[in-house]
Amino acid sequence: MSGQMNNEALSTEIVDDAIIVHGDIDMAGSPVLEGAIIQQESAGHRVVIDLADVFFIDSSGLRCLLAASRRGQTNGATVILRSVGHEVRRLLEITGTTEQFDIQSDRE
């Protein structure tokens, strides 16, 4: 994260060791999410991402999630996605990457 500009479009918070994402996971938001993921990994936590408040994701966001998935798989841990909306699910399906994640629930 550069710290030079605030990214009002995406923010994250940690609740019960899960990363709660708010906003668009796009070119600007992906580095913010990546920082949160790496922080969780560094703390030894399994990566759990709640996407209930995510209504847009593009390939830059997907690359961020796939990178976390690859890192997790080297340690035998799959990235967990919770409250997945149709926007995220559709991108996973388009790119054939759904099986890279443990999708625990869809957004209600």
Next chain:
Amino acid sequence: MSDDTSASVSSIDPIVLILPPRPELSRVARLASSALASIAGCTVDEIEDIKIAVSEILIALIEHGDQRAVRLEFSFDADTFVVVGTTETESFDLDDPDLGLCRTVLEGVGATPLIAVVDGTASITASVSRAITN
């Protein structure tokens, strides 16, 4: 513009948006495209596809271009909503895997991408088909 009283119009002259190559401006471009698609009478699903197409075009041109301004041109008619993104570049790698992912996503939303580099200008054209409405 149309002289009838409907909220949408069937076609419009191209609208151009020129953006510095800053990732945070992708959101601005999506908002603009969303508003135009709404004026065009696109469905919610079509608007979502157009927003993804705009975002993918910007990813490709900003991440793989030479950090120069990106020109986005929006146009539509009764059948399609077209987004054309261009940037001047001397090092655009058409075979980069990340660009392949952009292409896959564009194809996945039915945006029929056409990616080319001609005379130092990279261009990506995405045409999103519109539902036939009466």
